[in-house]
Amino acid sequence: MCHQTVGLIAGELERRGIVTTSVTVLRDVTTKVRTPRALFADFPIGYPLGRPEDADLQTRILRTAFALLTHPGPPPILVDFRG
């Protein structure tokens, strides 16, 4: 449900001109909801930024998710994080 909530909020933001990007650990749900931009990071639910106290991994996930902002589309954009 958390992934649906993220998609719905992202929609409201995009509608108002705020560009969104996000991370997902549930590819199927994000595909169904059609979240505008999402990076699929294959970690357990509750670990969307990878691992606790692993700043390097967290930063790499963030940077890769932010890189989706310049993805030409069309939306929805769903890309796999490959480390």
Add this chain to the structure above:
Amino acid sequence: MATYRYRTLNPVPFAIPRKPLSTARVALVTTGGLHAPDQPPFDCSVKGGDVSFREIASGVDLSSLGIAHKSDAFDQTGCRKDRNLGFPLDRLREMAARGEIGELNGRHLSFMGSITAPGRLIAETAPRGAEILVADGVDVAFLVPL
């Protein structure tokens, strides 16, 4: 959950970046059910899910944030150890300090993710949260599901 019908964005709302990330104002949106110590926690007893949200100040001490979340699927062990796992404010502060992002917005939004009946989220609270960030002049939002 196999029979649950997810809401779908169709067409997908899609804004175009107005400026590079290095000059953009960035806000964080989590569905981790995080709340500041002086804010009421989310109400896990609400049928269909608590659709309210909390504003989290950008200067907050991350370790002070409480977690009130309904979901059994959400393993909170990692987040309790390191809030950045679901609310990567330290990482964004570092990116801002390095100039990778322009600046952090003064406040961020925390929702609770376990919303099975999102009618009021769609009609009321998500638009209200979005309007707050618009009023703040936010360019980019990063959303984290929990």
